[in-house]
Amino acid sequence: MIEKIKNIIDADDIKLDEYLKDHTSYRIGGPAEIYVYPKNKDQLVKLIKLLKGSNYQYFVIGKGSNILVSDDGFKGCIIDLTKHFSGIRVDGEIMTVGSGALLTAIAFEAIKQSLSGFEELAGIPGTIGGAVLMNAGCYGNEISDHIVSVTVIDPQNEVKELSVDNIQFAYRKTSIKNNIVVEVKLKLKFDEQARIRNKTDEHLIKRRESQPLDLPSCGSVFKRPVNNFAGKLIEDAGLKGKIIGGAKISEKHAGFIVNFSNATSKDVREVIKLVKETVNNKFNIMLEEEVIYLG
Ligand SMILES: Cc1cc2nc3c(=O)[nH]c(=O)nc-3n(C[C@H](O)[C@H](O)[C@H](O)COP(=O)(O)OP(=O)(O)OC[C@H]3O[C@@H](n4cnc5c(N)ncnc54)[C@H](O)[C@@H]3O)c2cc1C
Secondary structure (H helix, E strand, C coil), X not given: CHHHHHCCCCHHHEEEEEEHHHHCCCCXXXXXXXXXXXXXXXXXXXXXXXXXXXXXXXXXECCCCCEEECCCCEEEEEEECCCCCCCEEEECCEXXXXXXXXXXXXXXXXXXXCEECCCHHHHCCCEHHHHHHHCCEECCEEHHHHEEEEEEECCCCCEEEEEHHHCCEECCEECCCCCEEEEEEEECEECCHHHHHHHHHHHHHHHHHHCCCCCCCCCXXXXXXXXXXXXXXXXXXXXXXXXXXXXXECCCCCCEEEECCCCCHHHHHHHHHHHHHHHHHHHCCCCCECCEEEC
16 A cells, blocks of 8 residues: 555655654554655545545544544554645635644634634634534634635545535534545634734633643543533533543543543543443433544
């Protein structure tokens, strides 16, 4: 497989046995057999065609801020779009961004251009590609609120620009789950620059005060159950501060399971299992993971 990939991807954009702990916010994860940074759409389409045709497993990674990778790693090819697909172009109130662009970079460009809409999203530590796939959001603002269109490589390996009207979004869900996001067009709104800057800063401070940002994590591990909050249920179940191996339920925010001391993927999974069982036994609510397992 590697020889065939070398015919598509430049040699300096290919790594072998690359540790995924170096590519995830959890700082957890064994090696990926092959790790590549496609340079452009053409390389990406050719690569996907090769991998699918060979039945070789692959996974598109963003900033790795919502994934828990197995300690054994991933026997397949990781496709990283953060290196060559992270451009940001601005034309009036329209921003066109490569799927590997960070939400933080987009939010800071928005401030520079006096564009409002991204203030609450600035602190989400992922890429726009990952944010579209997860329909990421916070403080009442979801990424889907700002999308005009998404350019994807669809399951038939065709590059298509999909208007937002042809994509369904719901809480942490999208209908284009099986597509690869290449580029996203966003519509923001001109406003006073100082107001945008202050609002962005306020939300970044709010996050720092309420979340354990000093320790590796994937953010909230569980989705918000209907009419409830996962963090509150976990706290009410008496699980705050619970430790298994190097993983701990954060004392600052019980919805976060932090890697406080060289946690393994197994440690985190055991904490997740404990939380689900305990919350279900106490409140008859089965929490569902927001974090995505890989490997
Ligand atoms: C401290 C902290 C705080 C967080 N706060 C929030 C929050 O407030 N709100 C929120 O919603 N989330 C939050 N998260 C979770 C996470 O940041 C978001 O889900 C983010 O959108 C994931 O983006 P990513 O680039 O890191 O994606 P990854 O974790 O790399 O991948 C997530 C999923 O997206 C897919 N994917 C990534 N890029 C592409 C692409 N180009 N095309 C197709 N599929 C792709 C991956 O295959 C995977 O299925 C937080 C995480 C941390 C660590």
